[in-house]
Amino acid sequence: MQLNFDRRVADSLPQTWVDRAPLALRPYLRLARYDRPIGFWLLALPCWMGLVAASIGTGLSLVDFYYAILFAIGAIAMRGAGCTYNDIIDRDLDARVARTADRPLAAGTVSLKQAWAFLGLQSLVGLIVLVQLPLIAILTGLAALLLVAAYPFMKRITWWPQAWLGLTFNWGVPVAWVAASGAFEPGLFALYGAMIFWTLGYDTIYAHQDSEDDALVGVRSTARLFGEHSPYWISGFYLVTAVLTGLTLYLQAASPFAVIPFALFSAHLFNQIRRLDPADGVLCLDIFKSNRITGLLLVATFAVAAVLT
Structure with missing residues (x-):
């Protein structure tokens, strides 16, 4: 049974509309x-990237x-x-970690049964959105269910759960790309790879909090896994991100003006x-959150290319 109280979570924003909700x-x-x-x-941006990048050359x-x-x-x-x-899946682990101990399931403010019902409701909304897309995009989107289902268990069996998150969180790239173009193209794979390495970088930064x-x-x-050597690894991940993003622009024959954004x-x-x-x-949390700007700059890059190419 749900307890009649609310507990703020450690890394939530200082004050949001959630704090004023019933x-x-x-x-x-x-x-x-x-x-x-x-x-x-961070989930929407890869979708917009795939959508706009696929439109380079066609507008x-x-x-x-x-x-x-x-x-x-x-x-x-x-x-x-x-x-x-x-x-x-992680409710028992969350209760043992300081940053996550106040999450609703770990804290007991939502019951397991209520959480499953809420999960079903949100998934239904996602399904309604998905079926508005072309069939090829619907099928591509459904393929992500295996990635999503397996993700919570990765931190228990591999040192690289951030890589699995990259595969999962950026699945919007192929879904949006094929929705826009109707085909799996080389640029799609280059962009998807770039986003996986981007996620490897920013989620490693995020994970240092815990x-x-x-x-x-x-x-x-x-x-x-990386410990104090993380900056070197993240530098490598971000370098691959930049190279694969540049390759995407090249494969899509983007306008030279896209170089600026x-x-x-x-x-x-x-x-x-730096x-x-x-x-x-x-600081790690602040840097992690700054990736919204990073992603928006990349959407702008592809938008410039789509409009001017």
Whole structure:
């Protein structure tokens, strides 16, 4: 039975609309991470990237804007569903980690039965969004279910759960790309690869907040694997991200004017390395959240190329 109280989670924003929502709704909103909107951005941005990059050479249409809205709604629904599912699987681990101990399932403000029902509701919204897309995009989207289902278990069996997150969180690239173009093209694979390495970088930064607690409870991560050498590894991941993004622009025969926003994207990406101190959890969280700007700069890069090519 749900307890009639609300507990703020450690890394939520200082004050959001969630804190002013009706008390009975707040635990569900926190379960779906509405008090931490960065995850919605990081799920939606790859969708928009795939959509706009696929339109280079053909230009953007009203249908593309319609798809962009659908992907925004789908990202909100499925990020919430993914977090709910993750917390269902990790509820015992979360209760043993300081940063996650106040999550609704770990804290007992939402029951397991209620969490499953909430997961079903959010998944239904995601399904409604998905079936608005062309058949090839629907089938591509459904293929992600195996990745999503397996993700919470990766931290228990591999030191590279961030790589699996990259495969999962960026599945919007192929879904959006084929929705726009109707085909799997070389540029799609280059962009998807770039986004996987981007996620490897930013989620390693994020995982450094929990390195000590993760070691105590036996949770694996690239942050623990790399330790103090993380900045070198993340530099490598971001270098591959930039190279594969440039390859995407090349394969799509993008306008030279796209170099300007691409340079800003690359500079913002590598500025994260300049600022990074793996031992400073507050700074790691701030750098992680800055990837919203990084992603928006890349969307702008492809948008310029789509409009001017």
